Amino acid sequence: MDMISHSTQETIDIAERLGRLLQNGDVLILKGDLASGKTTFTKGIGKALHIKEVINSPTFTILKIYQGDHTLFHIDAYRLENNLYDLGIEEYQPEGITVIEWPEYYETFLPEQYLEINIKEIADEEREIVFVPHGERYEEIVKEMAC
Numbered sequence: 001m002d003m004i005s006h007s008t009q010e011t012i013d014i015a016e017r018l019g020r021l022l023q024n025g026d027v028l029i030l031k032g033d034l035a036s037g038k039t040t041f042t043k044g045i046g047k048a049l050h051i052k053e054v055i056n057s058p059t060f061t062i063l064k065i066y067q068g069d070h071t072l073f074h075i076d077a078y079r080l081e082n083n084l085y086d087l088g089i090e091e092y093q094p095e096g097i098t099v100i101e102w103p104e105y106y107e108t109f110l111p112e113q114y115l116e117i118n119i120k121e122i123a124d125e126e127r128e129i130v131f132v133p134h135g136e137r138y139e140e141i142v143k144e145m146a147c
């Protein structure tokens with residue numbers, strides 16, 4: 001399923017809609033080039049969870065934890081590059097919602113089921129957002145999003 005976003009705000013709105021469908025234990029992976037909008041998308045998830053803190057791209061932090069209606073585990077694996085590093089997410093993941101930017105650097109440790117989101121810059125303000133469910137739970141969510 002894919003969508004076109006025409007602005008930063010529209011990406012936040014799309015992510016907020018997705019965020020309202022999420023439950024503890026859910027895992028999202030966000031793929032896309034630098035500045036495609038992965039952190040912007042995460043802000044929308046945070047909005048749905050009523051997180052008051054500003055969600056940003058931490059320079060040195062790989063995992064940030066935010067408290068809202070659900071706990072949000074925000075991972076930016078960029079700095080892991082190709083060094084295999086286990087953040088042990090299977091232990092805390094059931095306690096909240098996990099969003100992973102740069103999952104390419106964390107592939108070995110991803111759970112079996114997750115929702116893949118690919119963001120591609122089409123023009124300055126335009127992004128293609130493609131949802132690829134991995135697992136039944138996420139197929140249901142993507143169906144909801146398509147309505």
Ligand SMILES: Nc1ncnc2c1ncn2[C@@H]1O[C@H](COP(=O)(O)OP(=O)(O)O)[C@@H](O)[C@H]1O
Nearest residue numbers: 005006007008011034035036037038039040125
């Ligand atoms: N349609 C759009 N969706 C998302 N971001 C957009 C869009 N149009 C412009 N932008 C801008 O692109 C940048 C995306 O940055 P960011 O979300 O930090 O990307 P990433 O985390 O993928 O590196 C932001 O400055 C944002 O305002």
Ligand SMILES: [Mg+2]
Nearest residue numbers: 038039057101
């Ligand atoms: Mg980012």
